[in-house]
Amino acid sequence: MKTAERDRSSKERKIRNYKRDAINRIKSASPLITQEQYDEANGELLFRIVSARNRSRLLQKEVAEKMGISTLTYSRMENGTSKMSPAQMLIFAETTEVSLDYLYGRTSTMDVTKEGIEEYVHVPLFTN
Numbered sequence: 001m002k003t004a005e006r007d008r009s010s011k012e013r014k015i016r017n018y019k020r021d022a023i024n025r026i027k028s029a030s031p032l033i034t035q036e037q038y039d040e041a042n043g044e045l046l047f048r049i050v051s052a053r054n055r056s057r058l059l060q061k062e063v064a065e066k067m068g069i070s071t072l073t074y075s076r077m078e079n080g081t082s083k084m085s086p087a088q089m090l091i092f093a094e095t096t097e098v099s100l101d102y103l104y105g106r107t108s109t110m111d112v113t114k115e116g117i118e119e120y121v122h123v124p125l126f127t128n
Contacts, residue, residue, distance in 0.1 A: 042080060043080075044105050046080050048098075048102060048103050049077070049084075051110075052092075052096040052110065060078065063096070067088055067091050067095070068091075098111065
């Protein structure tokens with residue numbers, strides 16, 4: 001019986017050590033982007049969100065109602081103290097009639113138009 005207990009204790013110790021080593025490897029890994037790059041991309045996203053809402057001539061309150069959140073929560077999303085979930089980004093894009101590609105900076109075209117699609121795909125999709 002003591003042998004079984006020692007084996008179990010040894011396995012538990014190995015698991016604890018493995019978890020600790022894995023956490024230390026993750027903590028010491030270099031990030032994929034720098035904090036400066038993250039801040040710049042986040043600032044661009046926030047600018048595009050505000051631009052899309054202004055272009056749609058909607059108040060923060062109106063967008064918040066369509067998203068099913070409070071005006072305060074939406075305001076925090078616009079100023080960067082809170083983040084939109086992917087589902088909220090989709091609702092926002094539909095509400096303001098802009099593409100997600102525009103919001104995420106993949107295209108400079110707000111609308112999903114013939115030109116916007118061709119810019120993204122790099123081939124003409126429509127013929128005259």
